[in-house]
Amino acid sequence: MAKKMKIIPLGDRVLVKPISPENKKTKSGIIIPDTIDKERPEQGEVVAAGPGKEVSGKLQKLSVKKGDKVIFSKYGYDEIKIDGEEFFILKEESILAVIS
Amino acid sequence: MAKKMKIIPLGDRVLVKPISPENKKTKSGIIIPDTIDKERPEQGEVVAAGPGKEVSGKLQKLSVKKGDKVIFSKYGYDEIKIDGEEFFILKEESILAVIS
Amino acid sequence: MAKKMKIIPLGDRVLVKPISPENKKTKSGIIIPDTIDKERPEQGEVVAAGPGKEVSGKLQKLSVKKGDKVIFSKYGYDEIKIDGEEFFILKEESILAVIS
Amino acid sequence: MAKKMKIIPLGDRVLVKPISPENKKTKSGIIIPDTIDKERPEQGEVVAAGPGKEVSGKLQKLSVKKGDKVIFSKYGYDEIKIDGEEFFILKEESILAVIS
Amino acid sequence: MAKKMKIIPLGDRVLVKPISPENKKTKSGIIIPDTIDKERPEQGEVVAAGPGKEVSGKLQKLSVKKGDKVIFSKYGYDEIKIDGEEFFILKEESILAVIS
Amino acid sequence: MAKKMKIIPLGDRVLVKPISPENKKTKSGIIIPDTIDKERPEQGEVVAAGPGKEVSGKLQKLSVKKGDKVIFSKYGYDEIKIDGEEFFILKEESILAVIS
Amino acid sequence: MAKKMKIIPLGDRVLVKPISPENKKTKSGIIIPDTIDKERPEQGEVVAAGPGKEVSGKLQKLSVKKGDKVIFSKYGYDEIKIDGEEFFILKEESILAVIS
Numbered sequence: 001m002a003k004k005m006k007i008i009p010l011g012d013r014v015l016v017k018p019i020s021p022e023n024k025k026t027k028s029g030i031i032i033p034d035t036i037d038k039e040r041p042e043q044g045e046v047v048a049a050g051p052g053k054e055v056s057g058k059l060q061k062l063s064v065k066k067g068d069k070v071i072f073s074k075y076g077y078d079e080i081k082i083d084g085e086e087f088f089i090l091k092e093e094s095i096l097a098v099i100s
Numbered sequence: 101m102a103k104k105m106k107i108i109p110l111g112d113r114v115l116v117k118p119i120s121p122e123n124k125k126t127k128s129g130i131i132i133p134d135t136i137d138k139e140r141p142e143q144g145e146v147v148a149a150g151p152g153k154e155v156s157g158k159l160q161k162l163s164v165k166k167g168d169k170v171i172f173s174k175y176g177y178d179e180i181k182i183d184g185e186e187f188f189i190l191k192e193e194s195i196l197a198v199i200s
Numbered sequence: 201m202a203k204k205m206k207i208i209p210l211g212d213r214v215l216v217k218p219i220s221p222e223n224k225k226t227k228s229g230i231i232i233p234d235t236i237d238k239e240r241p242e243q244g245e246v247v248a249a250g251p252g253k254e255v256s257g258k259l260q261k262l263s264v265k266k267g268d269k270v271i272f273s274k275y276g277y278d279e280i281k282i283d284g285e286e287f288f289i290l291k292e293e294s295i296l297a298v299i300s
Numbered sequence: 301m302a303k304k305m306k307i308i309p310l311g312d313r314v315l316v317k318p319i320s321p322e323n324k325k326t327k328s329g330i331i332i333p334d335t336i337d338k339e340r341p342e343q344g345e346v347v348a349a350g351p352g353k354e355v356s357g358k359l360q361k362l363s364v365k366k367g368d369k370v371i372f373s374k375y376g377y378d379e380i381k382i383d384g385e386e387f388f389i390l391k392e393e394s395i396l397a398v399i400s
Numbered sequence: 401m402a403k404k405m406k407i408i409p410l411g412d413r414v415l416v417k418p419i420s421p422e423n424k425k426t427k428s429g430i431i432i433p434d435t436i437d438k439e440r441p442e443q444g445e446v447v448a449a450g451p452g453k454e455v456s457g458k459l460q461k462l463s464v465k466k467g468d469k470v471i472f473s474k475y476g477y478d479e480i481k482i483d484g485e486e487f488f489i490l491k492e493e494s495i496l497a498v499i500s
Numbered sequence: 501m502a503k504k505m506k507i508i509p510l511g512d513r514v515l516v517k518p519i520s521p522e523n524k525k526t527k528s529g530i531i532i533p534d535t536i537d538k539e540r541p542e543q544g545e546v547v548a549a550g551p552g553k554e555v556s557g558k559l560q561k562l563s564v565k566k567g568d569k570v571i572f573s574k575y576g577y578d579e580i581k582i583d584g585e586e587f588f589i590l591k592e593e594s595i596l597a598v599i600s
Numbered sequence: 601m602a603k604k605m606k607i608i609p610l611g612d613r614v615l616v617k618p619i620s621p622e623n624k625k626t627k628s629g630i631i632i633p634d635t636i637d638k639e640r641p642e643q644g645e646v647v648a649a650g651p652g653k654e655v656s657g658k659l660q661k662l663s664v665k666k667g668d669k670v671i672f673s674k675y676g677y678d679e680i681k682i683d684g685e686e687f688f689i690l691k692e693e694s695i696l697a698v699i700s
Contacts, residue, residue: 011163041689051163055656055657071607078171079141096609096613096689098610107271107299109296110264148297178273178296180241180271189271206400207398208397210395213397248397256356257356257358280341289371289396289397305499306499308497309496310463310492310496357456389496408599410564410595454560457558478540489596506699506700507697507699510664510697510698511663513697554660556655557660578671589671
């Protein structure tokens with residue numbers, strides 16, 4: 001990401017950088033089949049997390065943070081490109097699990 | 101915008117001026133692909149923000165303000181023209197992230 | 201409107217008189233394209249506003265009032281004619297912004 | 301309606317007698333176009349109103365009462381005939397405005 | 401219904417016995433047209449009523465009781481036969497009005 | 501069911517054993533027509549009931565219990581086989597009435 | 601699962617390892633027909649469970665835990681592969697019953 005620029009997701013959204021297939025195998029032992037389709041969840045790393053969502057007047061914080069390796073559903077994401085790299089903006093709801 | 105006229109979005113809505121593609125590259129380093137379709141989020145600048153939305157009797161203020169550079173989803177926006185320029189009126193929910 | 205008759209919108213509804221295209225340009229500087237379709241928002245003036253909507257036992261008042269110039273979405277409106285003139289009855293939710 | 305019979309709408313429902321077109325013009329000055337289709341609101345008179353709807357344990361009373369002249373949306377109504385005359389049973393939500 | 405058997409509707413449901421067309425006219429003066437289709441409400445008598453529905457930890461009792469003559473919408477009903485006779489099980493929500 | 505195995509439905513679900521048509525007639529006098537289709541409710545016996553559903557932090561217990569004869573809607577059920585016999589797992593919401 | 605890696609489901613999700621058909625018969629006596637289709641529930645073992653879901657500011661814990669044998673609906677699951685083995689990530693809502 002450009003040095004002087006920062007992306008701050010709104011509410012309960014997170015900015016996620018998908019992990020490339022070769023990294024998936026070696027780093028974590030998890031293999032999500034290469035036949036990637038819309039319905040398959042994918043692996044990524046949280047690059048930035050929003051402050052949380054206000055529910056009944058109280059801020060409900062996110063349970064993921066920057067640096068977390070996550071498995072996320074590709075349903076309902078928004079895709080952006082920053083300096084040629086692809087990122088996803090998704091709601092915390094779309095994150096299925098954290099890999100630790 | 102005309103000098104003597106002011107547009108005040110209602111509730112949790114914001115008035116956003118889309119940023120033209122040439123400005124996207126130089127200003128912020130973010131490139132959202134030129135193949136703009138309905139599903140792709142877009143960049144813009146908040147020109148006016150509503151007072152917020154009343155939830156259970158309490159006013160829930162917006163987390164974006166005039167001047168914020170934002171990435172917004174194009175789902176569910178309303179488009180208006182002011183003096184020939186195009187603007188979007190959208191709910192804060194459609195704003196994915198702030199660029200700072 | 202006939203002298204001896206008054207229309208009182210129910211709940212969070214407002215009665216809006218659309219502004220004719222010629223008035224749009226001169227009065228406010230806003231031009232909403234003439235190619236008016238269902239999806240385009242339109243300009244109008246609030247002629248009457250309901251008392252508000254009861255939410256969890258409390259009356260939530262409207263934030264627009266009689267005389268307000270507004271931009272409204274044409275989604276979900278009801279159309280009536282009074283003495284040959286056309287009016288819209290819509291929920292406050294359909295009002296996008298106030299022009300001041 | 302038959303003398304010895306009374307219809308009591310349940311909850312937030314009202315029993316409405318539509319006003320015939322000729323009466324619409326002379327009585328109130330409102331003309332709802334004769335090209336009546338499903339989407340057009342219609343005029344009528346409240347013949348009976350339910351006690352209201354229980355929301356979170358509290359009874360939320362109706363804001364219309366017997367004798368009110370109303371404009372109502374024809375979406376989601378139920379139609380019955382009493383002694384050959386046509387009546388509508390609709391939720392208060394379908395009443396757009398009161399004519400006074 | 402068989403002597404030794406009792407049907408107790410659950411929650412906010414009621415067991416209703418439809419009134420045959422000939423009874424409709426003579427008993428109550430109400431005529432629901434013979435062209436009975438899915439969308440037309442029908443007349444019946446409440447044979448058994450459930451205890452009510454629990455809302456936010458409180459039991460919200462039904463406003464109809466055994467013996468009530470009712471007009472009900474045929475949307476979303478379940479139909480059963482007891483000793484050859486037809487009955488409907490429906491939610492109180494489907495009861496439009498009580499005839500008294 | 502196998503002796504050493506027990507099935508405990510989760511939340512507001514119940515495990516129901518459908519009653520075969522011949523038993524329906526003799527036992528209870530209720531005849532649900534043999535033309536069984538998806539829309540017809542069916543008779544069964546509750547074999548196991550879940551602990552209930554947590555609503556706003558409070559456990560809302562079920563109103564049916566093991567041994568109850570019930571009429572249930574076949575909408576939204578899950579079907580399993582235990583030792584060759586067919587059972588339904590359904591939410592209490594799908595139970596229309598108890599036969600006592 | 602790889603030794604140095606742990607998958608922690610988010611919120612009210614669980615990680616489930618489906619039980620192979622041969623194990624189904626011998627272990628528990630339950631036979632879910634081999635004609636497995638989308639609509640049929642399946643058997644599995646909870647491998648990891650999320651902390652629960654925040655509802656109105658309170659954490660609502662899960663009622664299943666690691667090691668539980670469960671019957672789950674295959675509606676709305678996400679499928680991942682870990683070291684060649686197939687796992688499901690699903691919401692607790694999709695778990696129909698626990699086998700004990």
